[in-house]
Amino acid sequence: MPKPETPLLTADIIIELADRPGRPIVLIERRYPPLGWAIPGGFVDLGERIEAAAVREALEETALPVRLCVLLGLYSDPARDPRGHTVSAVYVAEATGEPRAQDDARHLAVFAPDALPEPLAFDHAQILGDYQRYRETGRITPLWSPMTLDGA
Template structure:
């Protein structure tokens, strides 16, 4: 029996640099389409825990070893990635040191939430709004499930 088609799974990581007083975050400029600035992250490998993928992707793209602190939310809008339906788990992590753009990252920026660079890829503007609320309140991303919508 053929396996049903399902969305791809990704892990994204909001990396707070805890060795700096303002706790800025790290964004990458994507080397490959879709271009733009993005939260570091990537696809989960078969057989890999989502949390392990988050730690691996952070290291591969920014050279930072991170400690996962919280799950901000799951983002599953079928249209969030122009390449196809991708579901991502977004984590908040802490790291120290000097990040370096590597792997899929063409460039890297250390930013405050009030000073974001250029156009953001995917639904990362929404994710960063949720993260801003998380930093202010300690509450994870709100559920966006529309109970009035017909999902059949």
């Protein structure tokens, strides 16, 4: 049986620094194209749980051990990554300590969620907007409804 083609799976982590006032978030500046500022994350390895990939990617890119708090959502627009179709599970996590740019991160910085850098890579502006709404309301915003699924 031929192997079916499916989207690649990624895990992204919005890391809140719980030991700093206002709980700022950690973003990385990507070392490789597509360039720009991004939520830390990366591809899920074969045989790996998505949650484990999120924790691993956070540590690899920021040197921070994280505690996953909530699944913000799944992002699956076929055009979200110019390298090909990916689906990302995006988690909100918390950490303490001093983050350091590692692995695929050229630079790393800490930002207030309402003062983000540009440009943001991929669909991370949309994801961070959803995160801001989550922080304001305490609720996950539905990403779609039957009325919008067909593009109407």
